Amino acid sequence: MAVSDEFGFIRSIRPASLxxxxxxxxxxxxxxxxxxxxxxxxxxxxxxxxxxxxFSPHTMKSYxxxxxxLAANISDIAAMGGIPLYYLVSxxxxxxxxxxxxxAIYNGMKDLGxxxxxxxxxxxxxSGKALVLSVFVIGxxxxxxxxxxxNAKPGDVVFVSGTLGDSAAGLDVLLQDxxxxxxxxxxxxxxxxxxxxxxxxxxxxxxxxNDVSDGIASELIEIAEASHVDIVIxxxxxxxxxxxxQYKEEKALKWALTGGEDFELVGTICAEDWSLLQKRCQxxxxxxxxxxxxxxxGNGQVFMRDEDSKVLLKKEGYNHFLKE
Amino acid sequence: MAVSDEFGFIRSIRPASLxxxxxxxxxxxxxxxxxxxxxxxxxxxxxxxxxxxxFSPHTMKSYxxxxxxLAANISDIAAMGGIPLYYLVSxxxxxxxxxxxxxAIYNGMKDLGxxxxxxxxxxxxxSGKALVLSVFVIGxxxxxxxxxxxNAKPGDVVFVSGTLGDSAAGLDVLLQDxxxxxxxxxxxxxxxxxxxxxxxxxxxxxxxxNDVSDGIASELIEIAEASHVDIVIxxxxxxxxxxxxQYKEEKALKWALTGGEDFELVGTICAEDWSLLQKRCQxxxxxxxxxxxxxxxGNGQVFMRDEDSKVLLKKEGYNHFLKE
Numbered sequence: 041m042a043v044s045d046e047f048g049f050i051r052s053i054r055p056a057s058l059x060x061x062x063x064x065x066x067x068x069x070x071x072x073x074x075x076x077x078x079x080x081x082x083x084x085x086x087x088x089x090x091x092x093x094x095f096s097p098h099t100m101k102s103y104x105x106x107x108x109x110l111a112a113n114i115s116d117i118a119a120m121g122g123i124p125l126y127y128l129v130s131x132x133x134x135x136x137x138x139x140x141x142x143x144a145i146y147n148g149m150k151d152l153g154x155x156x157x158x159x160x161x162x163x164x165x166x167s168g169k170a171l172v173l174s175v176f177v178i179g180x181x182x183x184x185x186x187x188x189x190x191n192a193k194p195g196d197v198v199f200v201s202g203t204l205g206d207s208a209a210g211l212d213v214l215l216q217d218x219x220x221x222x223x224x225x226x227x228x229x230x231x232x233x234x235x236x237x238x239x240x241x242x243x244x245x246x247x248x249x250n251d252v253s254d255g256i257a258s259e260l261i262e263i264a265e266a267s268h269v270d271i272v273i274x275x276x277x278x279x280x281x282x283x284x285x286q287y288k289e290e291k292a293l294k295w296a297l298t299g300g301e302d303f304e305l306v307g308t309i310c311a312e313d314w315s316l317l318q319k320r321c322q323x324x325x326x327x328x329x330x331x332x333x334x335x336x337x338g339n340g341q342v343f344m345r346d347e348d349s350k351v352l353l354k355k356e357g358y359n360h361f362l363k364e
Numbered sequence: 365m366a367v368s369d370e371f372g373f374i375r376s377i378r379p380a381s382l383x384x385x386x387x388x389x390x391x392x393x394x395x396x397x398x399x400x401x402x403x404x405x406x407x408x409x410x411x412x413x414x415x416x417x418x419f420s421p422h423t424m425k426s427y428x429x430x431x432x433x434l435a436a437n438i439s440d441i442a443a444m445g446g447i448p449l450y451y452l453v454s455x456x457x458x459x460x461x462x463x464x465x466x467x468a469i470y471n472g473m474k475d476l477g478x479x480x481x482x483x484x485x486x487x488x489x490x491s492g493k494a495l496v497l498s499v500f501v502i503g504x505x506x507x508x509x510x511x512x513x514x515n516a517k518p519g520d521v522v523f524v525s526g527t528l529g530d531s532a533a534g535l536d537v538l539l540q541d542x543x544x545x546x547x548x549x550x551x552x553x554x555x556x557x558x559x560x561x562x563x564x565x566x567x568x569x570x571x572x573x574n575d576v577s578d579g580i581a582s583e584l585i586e587i588a589e590a591s592h593v594d595i596v597i598x599x600x601x602x603x604x605x606x607x608x609x610q611y612k613e614e615k616a617l618k619w620a621l622t623g624g625e626d627f628e629l630v631g632t633i634c635a636e637d638w639s640l641l642q643k644r645c646q647x648x649x650x651x652x653x654x655x656x657x658x659x660x661x662g663n664g665q666v667f668m669r670d671e672d673s674k675v676l677l678k679k680e681g682y683n684h685f686l687k688e
Contacts, residue, residue, distance in 0.1 A: 069513055069590075070443035070575055071409035073505065082406060084485070085395035086500055088454045090492045119394035130412045130454070130498040161408070168414045172490075174454040174498040176410055181397065189393055251394055266393075 053146045059157040060125060072161040074126055076180035083122035083179040087112040091171040099214040102141045104229040105173060106148030108301075111231045112253060113177040114156065115303040118238035119251035121187040122179035126161045127153060129175055132168035145173065156235060187241055187307070191248035192267035196308035198332035199317070201234050203281040204256055205292060208299025212287075224283050231303045237328070238305060240320050249307035255298035257342065258355040259306050265340030271308075273332030275346040297344075298356055308334050377470045383481040384449060396485040398450055400504035407446035407503040411436040415495040423538040426465045428553040429497060430472030432625075435555045436577060437501035438480065439627040442562035443575035445511040446503035450485045451477060453499055456492035469497065480559060511565055511631070515572035516591035520632035522656035523641070525558050527605040528580055529616055532623025536611075548607050555627045561652070562629060564644050573631035579622035581666065582679040583630050589664030595632075597656030597677075599670040621668075622680055632658050 054067050065073040076082050089095060089109045100108070110127060117124045129149065133142060146160075153160065158177075210228030213221045234251070241247045248267055250259040256278075264271045275293070284292045309317055314330065321328040332345075342353045378391050389397040400406050413419060413433045424432070434451060441448045453473065457466060470484075477484065482501075534552025537545045558575070565571045572591055574583040580602075588595045599617070608616045633641055638654065645652040656669075666677040 065510065065512065070440040070573075071407045071446070071501075071503075073405050073407050073444065073510060075405045075507075078402075081397050081399045082502070083395045083397050084450075084452065084500075084502065086452045086454045086487055086498075088456060088488050088490050088498070090456050090490050092493075093456075093491055116394040120397065122395070126408075128408065128410045128500065130410045130500075132412060132414050132417075132496045163410055164412050166412050166414050166496075167417055168496055169416075169493040172456045172492055172496040174410075174412070176408075176452065176454075176498075176500045177395075178406070178408065179395075183399075186389065186397060188389065249394075 052143065053160065055160055058159045060159055067160070067162055072126070072128070074161065074178060076125065079183055080180040081183055083117050083120045083181050084177065085113055085116040086174055086176045087116065088172060088174040099211060100229060102144035103148035105171070106145035107152050107230050109173050109175045110149040110152050111233050111303060113175050114152070114235060115233035115251040115253065117177055117179040118233050118235045119187065119249050119305060120181055121185055121238045121242035121249070122181040123239065124156050124158050124177055124179040124235065126159050126178040127175055128161060129163035129173070131163070132166045132172040134169060134171065135167050137171070149175070182242065185242045187238065187247045187249035189248055189250055189263045189266035191246050192263050192269050192308040192334050194269060194334050194336045195311055196334040197311050197314040197330050198260070198271055198273055198308050198334065199328050200252070200256060200279065200304055200306040200331050201237050201326060201328050202302065202304040203279045204252070204302055204304065205284065205295030205299045206281050207231060207301040208295035209284060209287065221283055223281070227302070231301065233303050234305045236324060237321070237326050240317070240324065241307070243320070244309060244313050244317065247307055247309050249305055252302040252304045252306055253300055254355070255300040256306050257297040257353040260342045261340060261353065261355055263308065264342050268337055268340065270335045270338030270341045270343070271332060272335050272343045272345055272350070275344050277329060277331045279327070279329040297353065376467065377484065379484055382483045384483055391484070391486055396450070396452070398485065398502060400449065403507055404504040405507055407441050407444045407505050408501070409437055409440040410498060410500045411440065412496065412498040423535060424553060426468035427472035429495070430469035431476050431554050433497050433499045434473040434476050435557050435627060437499050438476070438559060439557035439575040439577065441501055441503040442557050442559045443511065443573050443629060444505055445509055445562045445566040445573070446505040447563065448480050448482050448501055448503040448559065450483050450502040451499055452485060453487035453497070455487070456490045456496040458493060458495065459491050461495070473499070506566065509566045511562065511571050511573035513572055513574055513587045513590035515570050516587050516593050516632040516658050517570070518593060518658050518660045519635055520658040521635050521638040521654055522584070522595060522597060522632050522658065523652050524580060524603065524628055524630040524655050525561050525650060525652050526626065526628040527603045528576070528626055528628065529608065529619030529623045530605050531555060531625040532619035533608060533611065545607055545610070547605070551626070555625065557627050558629045560648060561645070561650050564641070564648065565631070567644070568633060568637050568641065571631055571633050573629055576626040576628045576630055577624055578679070579624040580630050581621045581677040584666045585664060585677065585679055587632065588666050592661055592664065594659045594662030594665045594667070595656060596659050596667045596669055596674070599668050601653060601655045603651070603653040621677065
């Protein structure tokens with residue numbers, strides 16, 4: 041790894057102890073060695089955040105940038121039903137960034153990673169024109185337990201966890217310099233990936249699953265396309281947080297459908313399993329809402345029903361109305 | 365992964381078929397799922413290349429940038445004795461880059477990856493101020509076979525593969541706009557990682573190993589420090605390519621010691637195993653040269669012997685002479 045001229049910095053971010061000490065060789069050699077254990081497969085993903093593209097210093101502190109970059113990856117692991125284990129960090133950063141800001145990025149990752157007993161096992165640090173942070177996560181999932189997007193079938197219940205649109209609303213609060221609404225701001229800066237729910241969903245026979253990184257419209261279209269089905273959701277059932285009452289319905293709805301970065305889980309499950317899933321979530325205090333159904337095999341279209349009308353959703357929202 | 369608005373591009377880089385079809389879920393879901401097989405552990409690493417920091421368009425075409433970024437990672441896997449299997453690519457690129465240049469980067473990776481039957485299984489593409497290319501590679505190595513830097517012991521033979529300093533010389537040829545010397549240029553733009561040698565080295569009981577990414581002085585110091593030994597190498601035995609005759613000895617020596625990016629393997633092996641290793645390499649047509657010895661347990665110092673003098677090597681070269 042290209043870190044040889046930054047030994048002091050590497051020492052400062054190198055974990056003092058490892059959660060998975062017996063399974064790995066971490067920072068300090070050419071590559072890391074990891075084991076996920078018998079009966080498991082590795083789940084791997086990468087997600088990159090770029091300064092002034094994915095965030096600005098005005099709305100995201102260094103700590104938040106690290107926290108959110110790791111959260112986005114853990115969310116991808118959760119959407120496969122996996123358990124996050126390890127992460128590697130590649131960071132390109134302007135030379136004038138003070139070291140404490142760089143450390144704050146790693147602290148944001150560490151605070152979230154510690155919640156999941158994740159070990160930082162490698163990476164590299166380079167200089168560059170703007171901050172580019174790539175986080176690579178390795179997790180594990182039991183062999184054969186794969187919550188793929190292509191698993192949806194007609195008759196399935198469509199569900200989503202938590203509430204939708206809060207991250208986009210939180211960004212709006214920050215950009216308008218409003219005070220208060222700290223819960224929306226927290227959901228924008230320090231979102232909570234839904235690993236626990238992903239694990240519960242692996243208990244069921246067949247679940248199609250996505251995490252809400254680009255907005256629920258886009259995520260449902262991905263599921264519908266991968267599964268060759270059409271889906272309908274009901275506008276009235278989309279879960280919004282109480283903080284959203286400050287916004288006009290149109291704005292709240294737009295954020296709920298297309299805001300993205302909520303890192304909730306959206307998916308489908310057989311109708312017969314829905315009540316058991318509800319019960320399991322109730323026991324674990326996880327909010328989950330039924331928002332629609334898989335209608336039939338089809339071309340991957342997703343509709344939103346609103347009283348007597350039905351709109352065809354596009355990845356970026358909806359752009360034309362269809363009368364039912 | 366944050367690729368949803370670039371579906372056309374993703375389709376164009378998505379492999380038509382996979383080398384490890386039965387073992388993985390590749391591009392097209394939230395994360396990839398991979399298995400390395402019973403009896404193996406995963407070897408993982410990341411390496412990042414930044415425009416105008418690690419390369420300039422004057423000396424590296426887009427194809428070369430992709431090729432070399434993947435080569436650097438495969439080299440890290442080789443330095444652990446591993447077999448490269450999968451890679452993920454995170455790329456941040458200015459919006460004015462034409463798509464064919466972006467494709468050329470992926471083609472450079474594909475041409476090298478295909479040589480090792482590696483599958484591209486994920487990644488993301490974002491816009492940014494300058495090209496930043498992070499490649500994550502996953503490989504495998506038999507459990508317990510780990511060619512760690514900390515394995516060196518007094519009495520070991522120090523060896524290096526191939527020739528040293530060619531990449532730095534190739535860059536010089538490019539910067540001076542010299543014609544000819546295409547072998548040096550090729551070693552700078554399309555270096556060949558030494559996976560086969562890494563695999564041969566796993567046949568031996570105890571090998572300390574590094575790849576030459578930062579220069580052999582730096583790599584040997586890392587081995588010496590990790591193993592708590594002192595090392596001496598002989599100036600006259602450092603392997604140089606015949607193309608280096610065009611340069612003054614002082615320059616060639618500097619590049620050999622500190623040029624870096626040669627992606628050869630440098631390491632130590634018990635003296636008793638050295639002749640067997642030589643024979644194995646001869647059989648496989650791999651050039652390997654004995655360049656020194658591990659002297660004694662120590663503080664991680666590396667010396668270079670030259671007739672009747674001995675210099676202490678620093679990571680960036682050598683800066684003071686010691687009389688023997």
